[in-house]
Amino acid sequence: MYLLLSGEGPTDIGACGSVAEACDTHDFNAGPMTWIIDKLMEAFLGYDFSHIENERLSFVSESFLAKTRQRPLKKALALRGKKKPAETKYYYENARSLAVAAKALAEKIEDNVVAVLFRDSDGTASAGRGHWRDKRDSMIKGFEAEDYNFGVAMVPKPKSEAWLLCAVKNNPYQGCEKLENESGNDKSANPLKKQLAVALGSHPSTSSLNALVQEHIDLERLKMPSFELFKNDLEQVVKLAEGGRR
Amino acid sequence: MIKSIWIDNFKSLVNFELPLSKFTCLVGLNGAGKSTVLQAMDFISQLTVGNLDEWLKIRNWDAADINSKLTKESNIEFKVVLDIPEAGEVVWSGSVNRTTLRCTQERVSIGPTNYLKVEDGQCYLGKYNSRNISAEQEKSLLERFTIMFEYQGSILSQLKSNQTEGVLYSLKGAISKIQSLDLLSPELLRNQTKLSNGQLGIGGQKLSSFIHESGKEGKSTLKNELKNVYSQLDSIDTKSLRAGWKQLEITEHYGEQKLKTTARHMNDGMLRLMAILSQLESNSEFLLFDEIENGINPELIEFLIDHLVKSKKQVMVTTHSPMILNFLEDEIAKQGVVYLYKTEKGFTKAKKLFEIPSQAKKLEVMGPGEVFIDTDLTHLYQEIADLQ
Numbered sequence: 001m002y003l004l005l006s007g008e009g010p011t012d013i014g015a016c017g018s019v020a021e022a023c024d025t026h027d028f029n030a031g032p033m034t035w036i037i038d039k040l041m042e043a044f045l046g047y048d049f050s051h052i053e054n055e056r057l058s059f060v061s062e063s064f065l066a067k068t069r070q071r072p073l074k075k076a077l078a079l080r081g082k083k084k085p086a087e088t089k090y091y092y093e094n095a096r097s098l099a100v101a102a103k104a105l106a107e108k109i110e111d112n113v114v115a116v117l118f119r120d121s122d123g124t125a126s127a128g129r130g131h132w133r134d135k136r137d138s139m140i141k142g143f144e145a146e147d148y149n150f151g152v153a154m155v156p157k158p159k160s161e162a163w164l165l166c167a168v169k170n171n172p173y174q175g176c177e178k179l180e181n182e183s184g185n186d187k188s189a190n191p192l193k194k195q196l197a198v199a200l201g202s203h204p205s206t207s208s209l210n211a212l213v214q215e216h217i218d219l220e221r222l223k224m225p226s227f228e229l230f231k232n233d234l235e236q237v238v239k240l241a242e243g244g245r246r
Numbered sequence: 247m248i249k250s251i252w253i254d255n256f257k258s259l260v261n262f263e264l265p266l267s268k269f270t271c272l273v274g275l276n277g278a279g280k281s282t283v284l285q286a287m288d289f290i291s292q293l294t295v296g297n298l299d300e301w302l303k304i305r306n307w308d309a310a311d312i313n314s315k316l317t318k319e320s321n322i323e324f325k326v327v328l329d330i331p332e333a334g335e336v337v338w339s340g341s342v343n344r345t346t347l348r349c350t351q352e353r354v355s356i357g358p359t360n361y362l363k364v365e366d367g368q369c370y371l372g373k374y375n376s377r378n379i380s381a382e383q384e385k386s387l388l389e390r391f392t393i394m395f396e397y398q399g400s401i402l403s404q405l406k407s408n409q410t411e412g413v414l415y416s417l418k419g420a421i422s423k424i425q426s427l428d429l430l431s432p433e434l435l436r437n438q439t440k441l442s443n444g445q446l447g448i449g450g451q452k453l454s455s456f457i458h459e460s461g462k463e464g465k466s467t468l469k470n471e472l473k474n475v476y477s478q479l480d481s482i483d484t485k486s487l488r489a490g491w492k493q494l495e496i497t498e499h500y501g502e503q504k505l506k507t508t509a510r511h512m513n514d515g516m517l518r519l520m521a522i523l524s525q526l527e528s529n530s531e532f533l534l535f536d537e538i539e540n541g542i543n544p545e546l547i548e549f550l551i552d553h554l555v556k557s558k559k560q561v562m563v564t565t566h567s568p569m570i571l572n573f574l575e576d577e578i579a580k581q582g583v584v585y586l587y588k589t590e591k592g593f594t595k596a597k598k599l600f601e602i603p604s605q606a607k608k609l610e611v612m613g614p615g616e617v618f619i620d621t622d623l624t625h626l627y628q629e630i631a632d633l634q
Contacts, residue, residue, distance in 0.1 A: 066610035079568070080619045089620040093611035126604055126629075129622040187632050 001241050002111050003041075003057040004102045005034060006065060006094070007118035010206045012160045014059065021064035022101075025055040032209040033118050033160055039219060040231060041114075044238045058105060065097040070146070087130025088138035091119060091155075095142025099151055112241040115143075115151045116234070121226070122158035122184030132157040132180075132226060150241050152233050157226035158184030161192040164209065166224060167217040168199040176224045247560055248420065248532060249335070252325040255314045256289065257282045258594040265598060267582040269555045270562040271571065272596075274586035275623055279594030280564040281428055283586065284534045287562075288426035288448075290324055293340070294418050296403030298347040304448055313344050316592050320344055330416045338417055340364075340400065347398045354417060361413050364401050367393050371409060425530035427521070432514040432541060435521055440490040444529055450521045454494040454509060457524060458484035464527065471523050475549050476516065480504070514541040519550065526553060532560040539567040548573045572615030579614035580606075587627045597630055604629060 007013025014031035016023035030038075030052050038052050051057045070093070080086055095117050102115035117139055121132035136155040143151030156163050157180040166176035179192070186193050197203045200212070219231070252263045258279045272280045285305075289312065292301040302309060313322060325339040333356060340352040352364040363370040372388040397404045402418045410418055427446060434449035442456035457465060469482045478498040485493045494509040496516075509517065518541045525533050542550060551573040554561045565571065571583060585599040600606050600614070608617040 062607075063610075066607075069611045086620060086622040089612055089616055090608045097611070128628060129604075129625045185632070 001045075001051075001056065001238070002105070002109055002113045003037070003051045004060065004098070004105055004113050004115045005037070005057065005118070006060045006062065006098050006116075007031065007033060008062060008120065008123070011204075011209060012120075013116075013118045014206070016059060016061065021061045021067070022059065024058045025052060028057065028059045029206065030057075030210065031206050032164060032213045033154065035210050035213040036163075036217075036219065037116055037154070037234065039213065040234055041238055043219075044235045045242065060098065060101055062094070064101075065094045068097045068101065069093055070096045070100060085131065085134040085138075087126065088134045091117075091135045091153075092138040092142040092145070094119070095139040095151060095153070096146050099143050099146035099148035102150065103146070103148060112150060114234075114237055114241050115148065116154050117151065118154040118160075120159035120184055121155050126184070128183065128185065136226075136229070150237050152230070152237050154230050154234075155226060156230075157224075158182060159192060161196045163222065163224060163227050164212060164217070165192060165196045165199060166222055166227075168196070168212070170199075173218070173221040173223065176222065180224060180226060248326060248328045248424075250327045251287060251290065253286050253290070254323040255317055255319045256286045256312060256322050256324075257314055258316065258588070258592060259283070259286055260314050260316055260593045262286075262594055262596065264596045265584065266560070266562065267578075268560055269574075269578055269582045270560075271574070271579075271583050272562065272564040272586055273566070273571070273583060273599065273618060278586040278588055280586055281536055282594065283596075284426050284428040284536055284562075284564065287424055287532075287534060288428065290326060291421055291424035291426070293324075293342065293349060293399040294402045294422040296397055296399040298398040309344060309347060321350070326421065328417070328420055330413065330420070333413050333416060336413060336417055338421070342399075349400045352401060354414060356413065362401070363388075364393070369393055369401055371405075420531055423529065423531035424534065425525065425528070425532065426534040427525065428534060428536040430518065430521060430535065430540075432517055435517040436509045436512070438487065438491045438493050438509075440492065446521060446525060446528070450517075453517070453521050453524070454484060455492040456528075457482065457494055457520070458486070458492040460524065460527070464524075467527065468520065468523055471553075472516070472519065475519075475546050482520075515543055515546065518542060519546065522550065523553065526557045526559065530559065532562070533557075535561075535563045538563040538565050539570050544569055568615030568619040570615065571618050572613040574614050576609060576614065579609070583614060585626070587623075587630065589627070595630075602626070602629060602633070 005013050009015065010029065010031055012031050012033045014029050014034050017027045017029055020027060034052065038050050041051060042048055098115050098117050102113045106113040121135050122128060132155060136153045139153035162179040162182065165179060166173060182192055247268060248266050250263060250265050253259050254261050259282060264283060272283060274280055292298060322342040322344060325337065328336050330336050336354065336356050338354045340349040343350045349364060353360060354362040359373055361373055368390060370388040370390050374384060374388060402410065402414065427450060429449040431449045434451040435453045437451045439452045439455040442452040442459055446452055446456050465482045469479060473479050478500060480497045480499055483495050487493055496507050496512060498505045522535065547569050551570060555578055571579065580600040583599040584596050586594055586596050588594055600609050605617055608620065
């Protein structure tokens with residue numbers, strides 16, 4: 001089994017060390033979300049096997065997905081409506097591009113590729129527009145549109161800092177679902193980024209966040225709806241990829 | 247080409263600046279101020295023509311309707327920046343008194359060089375560099391006269407043609423040839439009229455005489471354009487009726503059968519398309535259309551948009567239709583799609599839509615219209631506010 005990841009930046013999934021838009025582990029600096037995926041996969045597979053350390057992982061950036069955007073499936077304009085909520089198409093198109101890249105990679109390495117697409121559901125730029133579930137669902141629809149069964153949507157609500165904060169706040173792991181109602185905007189009154197920095201005692205770097213995931217966070221105890229849904233999806237897909245055909 | 251327009255104290259436009267491209271498309275929620283922007287541009291154009299009373303009458307407005315109710319200021323200030331070939335970037339600014347409807351202050355300049363100045367009831371004409379000259383010298387160097395007559399709008403509307411050579415002539419030409427068709431209505435397009443004087447009329451009521459005056463060649467060009475989308479169309483004709491009234495009619499064929507239809511019974515879409523295409527061939531330099539998609543079948547939108555984008559004239563449209571936007575090339579959309587929104591105080595503001603980071607990002611994976619329809623516009627102003 002092999003992993004193909006895409007995220008938004010160094011402090012979530014990670015980034016290529018060079019300016020490249022696609023890289024494998026030689027050039028890839030994994031971020032905390034990748035370490036979460038790695039840890040969960042070991043748990044689901046039932047044995048110690050880090051995809052990061054064993055170089056079973058590739059990464060593509062957001063701009064890579066934009067450049068490899070897929071042709072529309074239908075000729076008609078994709079109109080928003082009852083069946084297509086606002087602020088979702090970007091996620092849908094990103095999922096399609098990632099699915100196509102994952103299929104090509106699977107062909108090349110002759111192995112099953114689990115593709116994980118990470119996006120914050122409410123980043124600074126979206127400033128509260130759109131709903132978390134719609135965004136997640138649109139990614140799943142994007143994987144489906146390309147007929148890809150091994151795609152996983154990783155969409156924290158409102159953003160990755162909320163998941164990490166759950167483990168380090170006062171009363172860790174308690175009442176974390178409330179964090180999902182905070183604003184994802186870094187310019188809001190008490191942004192999650194700042195709350196995380198306060199809880200950790202300093203502005204966190206990628207490596208300190210990685211260490212946090214590797215050594216500190218107990219993913220079993222992290223109970224937040226957006227995290228549990230992701231965890232469940234990943235488990236299903238890993239089991240499918242492990243046992244199923246490509 | 248007009249590069250930007252700034253206006254202050256015109257309805258909801260308070261300290262409002264609009265960037266303009268060769269093709270500009272205004273989008274925004276209902277009530278954001280799209281039509282007001284068109285009205286403001288028409289107002290600025292009318293300043294170079296004078297006779298603001300008539301302009302107000304056509305729109306059924308009072309002088310009291312034009313200033314903003316959001317501020318206590320009295321005068322309406324404006325600044326227009328335009329590129330005039332062989333002259334450069336010309337700036338025309340002024341201040342309109344709302345009671346007399348006259349520009350009590352006015353200036354036309356290129357960089358530090360002034361070409362026209364009106365202040366304290368005096369008009370100065372001539373080219374001089376205001377940076378290297380004292381106020382006293384300035385007064386002695388220029389052709390100067392005390393304004394002893396009543397007029398409305400800009401002094402440009404009153405100067406004789408030998409007083410407005412070069413830059414002033416080009417400026418007046420460019421601004422007076424802004425043609426706003428913000429009230430285009432199918433009912434008015436069906437009217438019979440006598441004379442158009444090269445103008446379609448604000449609601450399009452002079453279409454029949456406008457087409458009549460374009461002559462045989464004009465009608466044939468228009469017919470050939472329309473035939474691309476209405477294959478059954480054989481000819482566009484105009485008839486002179488009693489007392490000089492002009493009637494517009496078309497001939498179509500269905501199989502062997504020929505069919506004549508007068509404007510009164512023509513379909514809305516064809517009439518609108520006729521009005522728009524005929525304007526692209528008129529002597530206007532800048533055309534404004536409100537809600538360009540009205541009455542136009544989706545199948546015809548690409549045809550229409552391609553014509554507007556490729557036109558030699560500067561064009562601005564407003565739209566609510568994602569289809570209109572989706573037929574724009576990404577580069578045209580980045581330059582020309584302007585999002586209008588209202589601040590919490592009710593002021594209209596403009597921002598190029600694809601300069602907003604989330605919108606630029608989306609444009610990388612979808613069409614401009616899809617970005618527009620996918621975006622929750624009711625909250626977009628928050629992201630714009632965060633940018634500032």
